[in-house]
Amino acid sequence: MISRVQRLFAGLAGLLAAGCANTAALNVEYAPRVPGAERLFSIAVLDFDGRGGVAFADTVESELVTAHFRGAPAITVVDPSLAGPGFARGRFRDRHGSPEGLAEVGAVLGVDGIVSGTVLDERVSDSPYTRERERCIERDGDGDCLEYRLVVIECWSVRASFQARAVLVETASAAVLFNDILSGSSSMHYCEDERLPYTASQLVDQAMIDAARPVRRLFLPHEEIVHAPFAHAAEGLSEADAARFSAAYELTGHDRMGEACTAFAELAREGVESAELFYNLGLCAELRGTLEPALAHYERAIALSAERFGDAERARERVLIQMSERARLDG
Known part of the structure; x- marks a missing residue:
């Protein structure tokens, strides 16, 4: 016999299927949101200045490398170390930070565009709060609870935030196509009787990913169904x-x-x-x-x-x- 719950789920499944039926799945193409970025077919990401800048450069590079358009990589991403050991990840310093300097690096690498920037803020903050939970204070011989008591436990809300100014320079013209702030955040909640979901470092990593995610739409052609x-x-x-x-x-x-x-x-x-x-x-x-x-x-x-x-x-x-x-x- 089919239970009421089974009939309910079957009905919901039918409604969901009906909602997706008789529609055309259209692949809509968009140019980069940044004007001029459509002229870039290759790019390199240099270290960002400031605390966390090396890790954020890796995160931005990963967003660009994994992006696809029309069934192929959306852009060619070039390793900056090809310009010399001084440009390898973790060794670049902002001596080429002007648009003209970045364009020079882009010319050496043979790329159409260069991304770099400065980390403005990286922080982790927490806010304490309390919850009430039932705890067993007496059990019988079989281990079943005979009496519960409400107890107050300490909990914390933890938030990581990350902010960086990113700059995109076109190599051929040394024009600054993009110069704006990328922001991201990540949070978690836990109580004293629970396992910590993430370390503070992992939470910052997630905030960086959140901050870097918009570069796909900003710098690259992209598709939407x-x-x-x-x-x-x-x-x-x-x-x-x-x-x-x-x-x-x-x-x-x-x-x-x-x-x-x-x-x-x-x-x-x-x-x-x-x-x-x-x-x-x-x-x-x-x-x-x-x-x-x-x-x-x-x-x-x-x-x-x-x-x-x-x-x-x-x-x-x-x-x-x-x-x-x-x-x-x-x-």
Whole structure:
């Protein structure tokens, strides 16, 4: 017999599956958030000045090395020690800290850009607080508790924070493309009767990772998966065309996008017109990565809709942004 709990979980699973069904998983590409960084195809990370600067340089480098775009590394990361032993990790000093000096190092390394900077703050702070817990104060011969008592125990909230100023210089022009503060934090809570979750050093490491994480989007091209819903019904169609539209829509929920898009295209070729049909054709074009046809379909869908067509308007805006981003990436 299926229990109420099992039926509840089965229902929830069905709702979650329905929420993800009949959508197009669109791979949306973005240029680096920092203007000019799209011109950089290779980069080196020098030590940051200040306490924790060597470790933070390693953390930033790791973020860049592990980033991918269009199925390949997003950028080539070069070991700074190739410029000489004085630039190896842990040995670099800020004598080349000016934009011109960093550009000179970049020229020696043969990279398009150089990252360096200064650690501004690294600290760990804690705040005490108390909790009440039940503890057994008397047990019987079998070990079962006979009496509990509320006791107050000491606890601590520990927070690590990290802050650094990062500078990105373009080698060819010695232009400073980025000069801003990266901040990160990490926290933990524990009580006197618990094991310490992390050491203070590990907490600082996590704060560094948090601070370095934005460099992927700031300095590198990146991708984001956006789930956009297909329109499930079309207005003004004949009974036969409505049935074909509905059948094509059902295919989108079974990962048969190619068949669905072919069916939608056949309806359009036969002269069927509806806002929902052209919207779905726009999604099909986006899935293929053809932005100009997608834009035309969305604009047609908006024009044919008697009411505001929110999904089509959002899709149109998404495609316009992608076209602008692609122009930066491929320009």
